[in-house]
Amino acid sequence: MTSKIAVIGSGFAGLAAATSLADKGHQVTVFEKNSSPGGRARHFTSGDFHFDMGPSWYWMPDVFEDYFARFGKKVSDYYTLKRLDPSYRVYFEDGPVDIPADFDELKALFESIEPGSGKQLEIFMDEAKTKYEIGMSKFVFKPSHTIMEFAELNIARDAMKLNLFKSFSAYARKHFSHPKLLQLLEFPVLFLGAKPEKTPALYSLMNYADSKLGTWYPMGGMSEIVKGMVALAEEKGVEFKYDANVETLVIRERAIKAVVVNGYEIECDAVVGAADYHHIDQNIVPKGFRQYDEKYWDKRTMSPSSLLYYLAVDKKVSGLLHHNLFFDTDFGKHAEAIYDTLEWPDNPLFYVCTPSKTDPSVAPEGKENVFILMPVAPGIKENDDTRDFYYELIMDRLEAHLGMDIRKHVTFKRSYAHKEFQHDYNAFKGNAYGLANTLDQTAFLKPKLKSKKIKNLYYAGQLTTPGPGVPPSLISGQVAADELNKLLPKAVAMSV
Ligand SMILES: Cc1cc2nc3c(=O)[nH]c(=O)nc-3n(C[C@H](O)[C@H](O)[C@H](O)COP(=O)(O)OP(=O)(O)OC[C@H]3O[C@@H](n4cnc5c(N)ncnc54)[C@H](O)[C@@H]3O)c2cc1C
CATH class of the missing domain: 3.50.50.60 (FAD/NAD(P)-binding domain)
Incomplete structure (x- = not known):
């Protein structure tokens, strides 16, 4: 029936x-x-520019493949994926570091920043792999009606391996001490969820997804x-x-x-x-x-909201890759503003996505499609002045790092924050990514x-x-x- x-x-x-x-x-x-x-993954066009409005990181390709396979299909029946290499670029105070797709190269990079950390990364990733595999095969498809579903799965035994009761922050510090390495490992949980101190170390599975399964892009x-x-x-x-x-x-x-x-x-x-x-x-x-x-x-605890800017730039912007993280300020202070004090940050971290570096279909030749995201606390007041203030602040930092004028070359600009999340998606407190x-x-x-x-x-x-x-x-x-x-x-x- x-x-x-x-x-x-x-x-x-x-x-x-x-x-x-x-x-x-x-x-x-x-x-x-x-x-x-x-x-949240809608898109819009402005002239010949095609803007994705929300997600830009394609992680965990296996989940998408499994989804289409459920119906006898393949991802490639519907779209074409490209693996990004380097996966992304991180701007620290003293300049950029590229994160290679190859794991041996990544280990060498870690080693060059903190002696001994290459070996630690291997251990960290082996544990992260176990978490990913247990998590994906036993946990994420559980409806989670009651704790009993987990009791059946020997959670007590697996909880140790999964580090369910240890914080991500303490766990990462057991393996690494250099602030750059800690930032690299903590950014996925910070952007998508909560402060690393409050996030279970289980979520190092995200690092496995990042470093081993790769960063992809659907053309x-x-x-x-x-x-x-x-x-x-x-x-x-x-x-x-x-x-x-x-x-x-x-x-x-x-x-x-x-x-x-x-x-x-x-x-x-x-x-x-x-x-x-x-x-x-x-x-x-x-x-x-x-x-x-x-x-x-x-x-x-809601995940952060975001202040977003979609920009059309009438020239190529050198110094940017497809994904770029600007970690040139105090990571902890920005996290406090998002999760503890619930206020606008003084010196924000931000993320810049330039898909036109990979995909000629999203911007005309010789031009650039730029998407900027700054994570911010949900439920805080904002207005046009706030948006203008952070636009100038981000542009100042971007232009200083890249050593070029960008502002003057922006031919289209649209901003998006709490107000639009609420209006467009009925998002509680204007959250961007749901519940932490x-x-x-x-x-x-x-x-x-x-x-x-x-x-x-x-x-x-x-x-x-x-x-x-x-x-x-x-x-x-x-x-x-x-x-x-x-x-x-x-x-x-x-x-x-
Ligand atoms: C800026 C941004 C960047 C992100 N980056 C990433 C990333 O890089 N990688 C990643 O994996 N994830 C990312 N995310 C998170 C990811 O996009 C979301 O977790 C995911 O898209 C949520 O999907 P959903 O189906 O739960 O909700 P939604 O996509 O919000 O879908 C809910 C739908 O319900 C509709 N709706 C609401 N109220 C009603 C109503 N009364 N009647 C009818 N329809 C209604 C809404 O219009 C909406 O279309 C990002 C999110 C944002 C906002």
Whole structure:
């Protein structure tokens, strides 16, 4: 029997959930409030410039490959990947360092910065590999309903190997002491989650993803992933409704009977809520059926928001690679401003992405497509003056490092921060990357995938398990779909 499923949101989680359920033979409609799919990974064009609006690092290629393989497909059926080498460039106070894709070269680089650290890196990465393998095979696909799922998996035994209860910061310092090396290892957790002191050392698996699995780029831009996923969803029969704002749910006998979209009731048998969890729980679900209250949400540690600039530059900018991290200021102070004091930083770190270094399709010849990201605390006040102030500050530092004029050559500029995250995605406190991966917000301690009060509502996306980032969101959608499918009457599966 075919069930009618409504999926709220067309980000990675919504697309993965919709495709997985359609593949099981259900009739799936995705309702997306914006006029295009992809959520935080949407794109826009200005003249001949093509800007990815959100994610730019393609890490964990295995997760994407496994996703398409689930439907008998390959990544290469939908887009072409290129491995970046060097993976990225880091500007320290005393100049740039390129991070090679080759692990032996990376060890040599570490050794040149801190004698003995090449060997330590090998040990660190071996442990990170174990975490990645245990994490990916045993943990991330768990729905995390209860701690019992983890008890079955000998978590006590694996917890030691996974360093679940040790902080990332202490763990990294056991192996390395040079501040440059610590910054290199800590940046993935800082940008995507929380302070390294509060993040479980488990997340050194991100370093394995970075250094061993590599940094990749889908030619045409990150939006190619979205295009590929939408194409696959449509092949499976998923219907997409854009400019379709889900306002509330019609509930009878603890079950959703319809979603209310732009004022109209549309009947359904079940819902996957793949927009921001807080928004669905507090604004879409009627009172009395909410999973949590505002107090609960207020106590959550959100991942950072971001101040972004999309720039078209009418000349080539030398000194930049595809990915560039500007770590030429105090890392700890900026982290404090994001996570402790919740204020605008004095001397921010920032990240510059120049995809036109790899991909001629994202900017006209001889020109550059530049995306700047500065991580900032969620929920803080900002206005045009703040944006202008940080633009000048970042440009001063960029021009000083690169020894060239850039500002004068900017022919298009768009900024994006809390206000837009809230307006465009209903993002709680204007967060960019969902809920932080802190120790008390990991696995079964995250907001639950299944509603306790509504029988046929499942949540997916970066505020629930397994966490923020494109690969986890992709996994979240699959897990939510598989859990929901267990409840539904069996349908005839679509053939590939
Ligand atoms: C600037 C930035 C840079 C990032 N960089 C990286 C990176 O380099 N690598 C990486 O792996 N990750 C990165 N991330 C994180 C990654 O993009 C996210 O974790 C992921 O895209 C989240 O997917 P999602 O499906 O959970 O949510 P979303 O993409 O937000 O999708 C939710 C969708 O729900 C829709 N919606 C909301 N409310 C409603 C409603 N009422 N009715 C209908 N639809 C609704 C929204 O419009 C949206 O389309 C970055 C994020 C940002 C913002």
